[in-house]
Amino acid sequence: MTRLGGSRMTRCIAVIGPSAVGKSELIDQMAMLEGKRPPAAPPVDLRCAEFSYLGENWVALDCPGSLEFAQIALDAILCADAVVIVASPDPEQAVLAAPWIRLAETGNVPRFFFVNRIDECRHDARGIMSAIQSYSTRPIILRQVPIRDGERVVGAVDLVSDRAWRYRDGEPSELIEVPDDLRDRQAEGREELLESLSEHDDWLLEEIIEDRTPATGAVYGICARTLAENLTVPAFFGSAATGNGIRRLMKALRHEAPQPNDTRSRLNDASAAAFMSRTRMHVGKLVWLRSFADELRSGASVGGNSVGGLVEPFGERPAAKASIDAGGVASAVKSDHLDSGCLYSETGQIESPEWYKAFPALWNRTISAVHDRDDAKLSEALHQIAAEDLSLTVIHDQESGQVVLGSQGSQHLRRIQQTLSEIFGVETDTGPFVAHYRETITQKADIHFRHKKQSGGAGQFADVKLTVGPAKRGDGFAFSETIHGGSVPRNYIPAVQLGAEEAMARGPLGFPVIDVQVNLYDGQHHSVDSSDMAFRIAGRGGVSEGLGKAQPVLLEPIFEVRFRAPSVFTGALNPMISSMRGQILGFDREADAEGWDVVRALMPGTSLEGLINNLRSATQGVGRYEADFAHFQELYGREADEIVERRAEENARR
Ligand SMILES: Nc1nc2c(ncn2[C@@H]2O[C@H](COP(=O)(O)OP(=O)(O)OP(=O)(O)O)[C@@H](O)[C@H]2O)c(=O)[nH]1
Ligand SMILES: [Mg+2]
Incomplete structure (x- = not known):
């Protein structure tokens, strides 16, 4: 492993x-x-x-709080030395932090908790801690206890150093004596802290058993080590509005957050991480890089090619930057060989960690350019945007000929449309994307079909007798023949099969037909007028007629959906699933996320359009899902009739 040796290092946190x-x-x-x-x-x-801060450089990556942009947070976590999870002091809101805890745990990156808005807090600090703890697989260790004046928090006692601070809004806190009425609470908090730490440190356990007071420096050392090894999560509190508690958090980060060297090792010895890219007007593609080299200059080799100019990644009109220090961040222009979410050595690309992957799309919509002339531009622009944002999928749907955009929800989609308009100059419309229907038959039919034409020169003649019948669900289309005595000569049988297959493209209800078996058992031919074409037409005509007589039925696609949400919402998922005609298959605890359940259900394709909105309403916005096509299922009644009617209108228009 290469070690960074430069004197200037920049540490990076994802917030x-x-x-x-x-x-x-x-x-x-x-x-x-x-x-x-x-x-x-x-x-x-x-x-x-x-x-x-105190002679060291820091970069904070400020991530949007909407879960529709969680991919941005994942990109930031990929390259950061540590994550700061900011949470509300209201225990009722702890569940809102759950997906963010889960995200940070996915990356297994050392993390800190900061309970903000303590100026508004009327709750006991232990209440919020235990509420948050219920979503963390690792013990969260509260490192301070609040000093209160009535209900207001006016300071904090540090449980490791035993020092007390009184807040002074907008100014550094004042060092004070630990208030007498807080001594019991302090002792209790310190005991809990040492006990939690001692689970991961034999020396400390020994000290506690022997009733000795461990030295402050040694306890800080254990805090840093257990954080780096992801065994514990330290928690601090304060108020960003008044500036209180911010120094304490910064000091903890300074002493305890891992160094760029540690992150470099975590990232398979990468020399740079490209964690974001955006296309900008008049500039082209900008790639945000975190460098793990001692000094990265413009023109240096990253990923086997030289990086273009470096610019400050901050501000409206970013200034040019000569180089990046170890651990620092800059954005690079003219570096089209680098892609968002990728790790690089000087000479090539390095595999990203396994946990780093795209969020599956939660909302599929068709998208089209308002002006036909922009069609090609739209497809190029979507290609580019999808490369910048892994949580966005672009699929060209063969069946409908439409472009389908898979996003994380309405805000995400809006931003994509805004980028398309502002950066690429393409105005777009979106519409619902309906999962595809099929049809099949439920009975057997016996058909005699003759194709005969006598016009001018050579005539056309083909005569077939065949049966059509239902096949097992999922078997598709099967063709067989039981011709005896050459009534249909061997050489024409493939043409009959071809015609039969063509008939499956659109059935009597207007949809592609599946799960049908056709048997050709007899027929007639003419020595002059029969031809491949004539038998193909007869095959198609015969099967089409047979399908109409064999009680066709609509098939709707059914998806297996895995809903993931904190367990408190599992009860609310049942009625939501039923109201969308879903069928619950079962639920389990999530193996790798504390306090979460996964509910498996079969959901009809039509429900997918509204699923994310309904799920978010049922789960205060924190639930998500993955859906995989499972099978087709017969659909009867008014809903089926309406779908068939709509299809007939569409087909008539085409
Ligand atoms: N009372 C109080 N208000 C705060 C505190 N911290 C932030 N605010 C206010 O809360 C509002 C939201 O703060 P932001 O910092 O924008 O929140 P954010 O987490 O970045 O939000 P998103 O970027 O939308 O996810 C602002 O009006 C802040 O001034 C705090 O500690 N106490
Ligand atoms: Mg913000």
Whole structure:
């Protein structure tokens, strides 16, 4: 493993958490500790804020709080040294932090908790801790206890150093004596903290058993080690609005967050991580890089090719940057060989960790250009945007000929359309994408079909007798023949089969037909007028007629859906699933996410259009799902009739 040896290192944190919990404000406050106001956050996109604290450089990646943009957070987690999960102090809101805890755990990156908005908090700190703990696979260790004046939190006692601080809004907190009435609570908190840590440290366990007081420095060391090994998660609290508690968090990050060297090892010794790319007007593709080389200059080799110019990743009009220090971040222009979400050595690409993958699409919509002239531009632009955003899929649907955009929801889709319009100059419309129907038959029919034409020159003659009947669901189409005595000569049989297959393309209800078996058992031919073409027409005509007589029925696609949500919502999922004609198959605890259940259900294809909205309403926005096609199932009644009528109108229009 290469070790970074440069004297200047930049550490990087990803700040994630629910919407409006105060992530951006927290980052502003961190940067303001030494007087630097970072540029404002772009609407629903990643913001990089660079600042220094006590002689060290930091980059904070400010992630949007909407789960529709969770891919951005995953991109940030990929390259960060540590994650700060910002949570609300209200225990009722702990569930909103659950998906973010899950996300940070996915990447197994060391993480800190920051309980923000303590200025508004009327709850006991232990309440919020135990509520958050129910979603964390690792013990969350509260490192402070609040000092209260009535209900208000006016300071904090540090449980490792035993020092107490009184908040002074907008200024550094004041060191005070631990208030007498807090001594019991402090002792209790410290005992809990040491006990949690001692589960991962034999020396500390020994000290506790022997009733000795472990040295503060040693306890800090254990905190840092258990954090780096992802055994514990330290938690601090404060208020981004008043600036209280921010220094304490920064100091903890400074002493305990891993170094770029550690992250480089975690990322398979990558020399750079490309964690984001965006297309910008007049600039082209910009690639955000975190460098794990001692110094990365423009023109240096990354991924086997030289990087173009480097610019500050911050601000509206970014300035050119000569080089990036170890662990630092910049965006690169003219570096089209680099892609978002990829790791690089100097000479090539390095495999990304297994956990880093795309979120499956949750909402499929058709998309088209408002002006036909923009069709080609749209397809090129979508290709480019999909490369920037793994949580977006673009599929060309063969059956309908439409382009289908899979997004994470309405906000995500809106942003994509905005980018298409503002950057690529393409106005677009979207519409519902309906999963495809099929039809089949439920009875057997026996058909005698003759194709005969006598016009002008050579005539056409083919006569077939065949049966059509239902095949097992999923068997598709099967053709057989039991011709005796050459009534249909061997050489014409493939033409009959071809005609039969053509008849399956559109059945009597207007949809492709599946799961049918056709048997050709007799017929007649003419020595001059019969031909492949004539038998093909007879095969097609015979099977089409047979399908009409064999009680056709509509088939709707059924998907197996896995709903993932905190267990508190499992009860609310049942009525939601039933109301959408779904059928629950069962539910389990999620093996790798504390406090989550996975509910498996069979859902009709029509329900997918509204599924994410319904799921979000039932789960305070935190649920998600994956759907895989399972099988086709017969659909009867009014709903089926309406679908067939609609199809007839569409087919008439084509
Ligand atoms: N009272 C109080 N208000 C806060 C605190 N932190 C942030 N706010 C306010 O809460 C609002 C939302 O804060 P942001 O920092 O934008 O929240 P965010 O987490 O970045 O939100 P998204 O980017 O939308 O996910 C702003 O009006 C902040 O001023 C805090 O500690 N106390
Ligand atoms: Mg924000």
